[in-house]
Amino acid sequence: MVSMGSKKRRVFAGLVIAMATLVIFIGISSQPRSRAEAQGSDYESIELFTDVMAIIKKSYVEEVDTKKLIYGAINGMLASLDPHSSFMSPETYKEMKIDTKGAFGGLGIEITVKDGVLIVIAPIEDTPAFKAGIKAGDHIFKIDGKFTKDMNINDAVKRMRGPKGTKVVLSIMREGFDKPKDFTLTRDIIQVKSVRYRMLEDGFGYVRIAQFQEKTDDDLVKALKALEDEAKKPLSGLVLDLRNDPGGLLDQAVRVADHFVSEGLIVYTEGREKDAKMQFSARKGAKEPNYPIVILINGGSASASEIVAGALQDHKRAIIMGTQSFGKGSVQTIIPLADESGLRLTTARYFTPNGRSIQAKGITPDIVVERLELPRQSDKKEGFNIRERDLENHFQNGDESEGSTVTDKKDDRKDKQLSTKPEDNLKNDYQVMRALDLLKGWEIFKKIGSSK
Template identity: 70%
Template sequence: MLKGSKYRKGTFLVVGISLLTLAIAFGVQRRCAAQGNDYESIELFTDVLSIVKKSYVEEVDTKKLIYGAINGMLSSLDPHSSFMPPETYKEMKIDTKGTFGGLGIEITIKDGILTVISPIEDTPAFKAGIKAGDQILKIDDKYTKDLTITEAVKRMRGVKGSKVTITIMREGFEKTKDFVLERDIIQVKSVKYKTLDDGFGYVRISQFQEKTDDDLEKALHTLHNENSPLKGLVLDLRNDPGGLLDQAVRVSEHFVPEGKLIVYTEGREKDSKMRFISRKGAKEGDYPIVVLINSGSASASEIVAGALQDHKRAVVMGTQSFGKGSVQTIIPLTDNSGLRLTTARYFTPSGRSIQARGITPDIQAERMEMTASADKKDGMHIREKDLDNHFETKEEKAPEEKKVKPAPYKTDEQIKSDSQILRALDLLKGWDILKATGKI
């Protein structure tokens, strides 16, 4: 029996080794097959390139063909991955500093149509009345149907003082309308502020740029000096298309207690897995905050809204946000061009992914223009889920938590006509009254 037992054990061992050998062989075979498929695909590409170079009706530039192929490859992935030729890459680096030439609109592709995500405040597009959801059918005499976002941006930018005509179709329009815009140097003031009423401040972040955190610190300092004490704050992130991730984290740190998770990212590569924890430093008091968002609030602005909402540090008011829950990494290439590649998804502290979903406000509040004629709601909504090739994501649980002075914002007349700001102010005042009476 003992011998039989040894024999059976030996048999199991031999079978185990055989299965392991088969598994390794199968794995190697699969890898070889995958590599073989890659090589075959690359060979197919070089064959097509060779045929085009040899037989196309006109002589073509090889770099132009390669750039076109890279554009096509990236556009098949998701709406935010893109290739930037040297000139575009250079402009992108200027954009993050807050100064560039053009019209002042954030654009995307929706259903194959160039569409406005949001106009940037105090720019030619904003002043001309361009709205979120507007479809740009033509730029000057060029139809936009086959243009990439990069090409469209290039056509809309130009020398200050030069003019460009964009043809717009909007929900409610019976026919297209031409807007003649004069290009300007776009100097986006990332942070603006104002005292709404005694003790109640207002801060607007229009975009997350290199100096956003510095400008916010100056704005908060001024509001504290104007109000003793500061009893409540409206943080306006409406139509904020996002920007730099590190600035979203730093903005959140003003309001999120030390040691608390602000946002974390998950991707395939090790460098894509990051956790951002609120660091030591000066923190704002525990006064109530209302964060305003709408369908134009995307990316970095959703990170801030989500962090403050999850930590119950603010009440979020407005309409569903855009839903851009992905992180893009900018990768410089050898010829001074650049690659914008989606490398990770980000999650709020509670583990929410807002990809194609957005941040849901605690209080739903459409914006109504307070005019004598009629109430007017927000423009046509466009969100991440409406974009071609957007990707869905499953809910995941959060890991355990181990110098330019910003300008005062909006006239009193503009404040009085903004129903969402007025409603936020009423909420803060109501909170203050309840607190004073001991009911909260």
């Protein structure tokens, strides 16, 4: 005879299995599977999951919300894949869509996780974090007194976001600190201005792309037009500054590169799904004049900024100057789910036109130029700099023998943050001035050649 309690447990377990199956497979295209496969290890794993969930629901010291358990399980699944796949609650998913438009309330920090520790990839220019002196490579030890060890990125972002004018205290550990230091920051509306520009000298322009957002391409067109109008002639050369640019929208990176590449591939992606295999090529139509370009990169240049640098480098359309870039060569697809939550899933790797994967390696500059600063005692030690290859569960490049360079071994933590807004202090920016010297030398050689 079956007891009523046993019957209820079986009914509950059946409901949980159905729920878990829906959660796991929603939004993901189905694959042909044999009956034996369906009843094999996958089924056993799901059964194990539902058994654990049933035990928690029945025996945990306090009553637990089922949705909270499901969300936690999904977070755990995605965290085991790679550093860039994540689950977004409805609130977080809504914030993500706001982020791509370039305005949100918070501090202005790009963060990642390594070994359970929150680490700053780069502060966004002209934000509370940037002005307070938060630096790339900083370990965020606490947020408002709460330890961040094993805190997921979504929770950390939620704690740092908030209404304009409210304060948050970040406890930062940095190379050279004896103990964590508290930084009190006042939240602001983060208006990430994607493109900034100015004229360096007569005919030589400077364009800074801070992040690839929905309007980056439009803003770039306006910037280039304004520079040409100011010069009252075609530009003699351009410095395209992608330092500390953490990336953003793939389509915007393609459009930016398209202005300077006359024909051929810009980037292509490869993944398991058919839809993940894509090629992006230069479009026909008007292009920027064939003036010389120097692209500046550093350890804070990632993802979309590496796509642009790699494309122009492969097409020999620009000289890449600076230090090794971050090395994020994967593509994340945003998949909306039924309850208005979202899935950020790594679905492909991208490759430069010549077939290079920069995953966990980065773009190697044609000319290595370190950021010039007076050396500090702490700079002689291995710094807290972080790149894609340092992240837990990162994808391998496929050619690890080429993964190390001279610049990889140096501590370039000091070159990841500009001392002030770069367009306001370019004359004191060593890398920008070296880029300008190269462009001017290029112009001189061209004139010498034409006079013969």
